[in-house]
Amino acid sequence: DGGITQSPKYLFRKEGQNVTLSCEQNLNHDAMYWYRQDPGQGLRLIYYSQIVNDFQKGDIAEGYSVSREKKESFPLTVTSAQKNPTAFYLCATHSWGEAFFGQGTRLTVV
Amino acid sequence: EDKVVQSPLSLVVHEGDTVTLNCSYEVTNFRSLLWYKQEKKAPTFLFMLTSSGIEKKSGRLSSILDKKELFSILNITATQTGDSAIYLCAELPAGGTSYGKLTFGQGTILTVHP
Numbered sequence: 001d002g003g004i005t006q007s008p009k010y011l012f013r014k015e016g017q018n019v020t021l022s023c024e025q026n027l028n029h030d031a032m033y034w035y036r037q038d039p040g041q042g043l044r045l046i047y048y049s050q051i052v053n054d055f056q057k058g059d060i061a062e063g064y065s066v067s068r069e070k071k072e073s074f075p076l077t078v079t080s081a082q083k084n085p086t087a088f089y090l091c092a093t094h095s096w097g098e099a100f101f102g103q104g105t106r107l108t109v110v
Numbered sequence: 111e112d113k114v115v116q117s118p119l120s121l122v123v124h125e126g127d128t129v130t131l132n133c134s135y136e137v138t139n140f141r142s143l144l145w146y147k148q149e150k151k152a153p154t155f156l157f158m159l160t161s162s163g164i165e166k167k168s169g170r171l172s173s174i175l176d177k178k179e180l181f182s183i184l185n186i187t188a189t190q191t192g193d194s195a196i197y198l199c200a201e202l203p204a205g206g207t208s209y210g211k212l213t214f215g216q217g218t219i220l221t222v223h224p
Contacts, residue, residue, distance in 0.1 A: 033211065042116070042198055042216040043153075058211070090152065097142050097202045099212055101152035 003027065006091050006102035013078070013085065013109050021076045021105045023091030032074040033099070036060060037088040046089075049074055078107065085109050112137040114201050116215035124223050127189050131218045133199035134181040141204035143182045144212065145173055148196040156184070156197075189222045196220075 004025045013019045025032065031050050035043040045058030049068040063082025068074055078085045086109045091102040113136045123129055135143065142160045146153035157166045162177035170189075175182045186193055196219050200212040 035214075040120075040196075040217070040219055043200075043214040045211060045213075048211055094212070097144065097158055098155055099144070099146075099153075099200070100155075103151045 004091055004093060004100055004102035006089075006105050008105060009103065011105055011107045013107060015109055016080045018077055018079050019107065021078065021089055021091075021107070023074045023076065023102060024072055025074075025091075025093050025100075026072065027093055027095070027100060028071070029093035029095050029100070030071070031094045032068070033092045033094065034058075034064075034066065034074070034076045035090045035092065037090060037104075043090060046076065112201060112203060112213045114199060114213050114215035116197075116199055116218050118218060119216065120219040120221070122221045122223065123189055125190055127222075128185065128187045129189060129220065131184040131186075131197050131199075131220070132181060133183070133215055135199075135201045135213075136180065137201050137203060137213070139204045140177070140180075140201065142202040143175055144200045144202060145182070145184050146198040146200065148198060148217070149194075153198055186220075189220075191222050191224055194220055194222045 007022045033048040034046040044060050046064050047066040049055035055066050055068050065077045089105045092099045115134050117132045144158050145156040157173045159175035165174045170187045173184045196217045198217045200214045
């Protein structure tokens with residue numbers, strides 16, 4: 001099946017810990033994106049990558065980091081510098097305007 | 111900076127009602143406007159609108175774009191409880207590639223009661 005796989009679905013983190021969210025795609029799309037969604041709100045762009053070994057900050061990049069070593073993979077690290085990391089995180093690819101989304105990771109800081 | 115604003119932010123209706131969701135945008139280099147439905151997790155694609163005045167239709171859902179006034183509407187007729195979701199609109203800027211980053215509105219939360 002072609003698609004985007006995010007893992008884990010649920011993640012709990014203690015304050016001060018870094019955590020990494022996985023995003024893998026087999027759609028062969030070049031561009032990949034990470035969005036954050038807070039309850040009852042739209043999507044805000046964290047980071048995006050248009051090509052392997054290159055990525056750009058989105059609107060709310062502070063406290064996050066990414067890498068793009070392979071076309072298929074775009075992991076997001078939520079660092080301890082992120083003040084309010086509890087949220088729903090969506091990974092997406094784009095192809096000629098249409099965005100394809102993973103099922104998301106719900107991160108909760110305990 | 112590109113901006114997308116949706117209204118209303120939330121809407122509660124009864125089955126059978128017709129609803130109109132609004133999306134306005136301020137962009138410097140517009141290419142397309144997209145609508146998504148998000149029920150529990152991943153948003154699912156509804157429509158992409160590029161040309162002004164041409165209605166896109168899928169069953170009870172339809173959408174139209176007004177490029178002069180910089181807005182789009184999403185209509186849902188004869189609503190059902192399964193239409194309850196967050197509806198997101200997003201703007202895709204022109205850039206000549208498939209890589210343009212979408213700017214999303216804050217979403218409209220639609221609740222349809224039986």
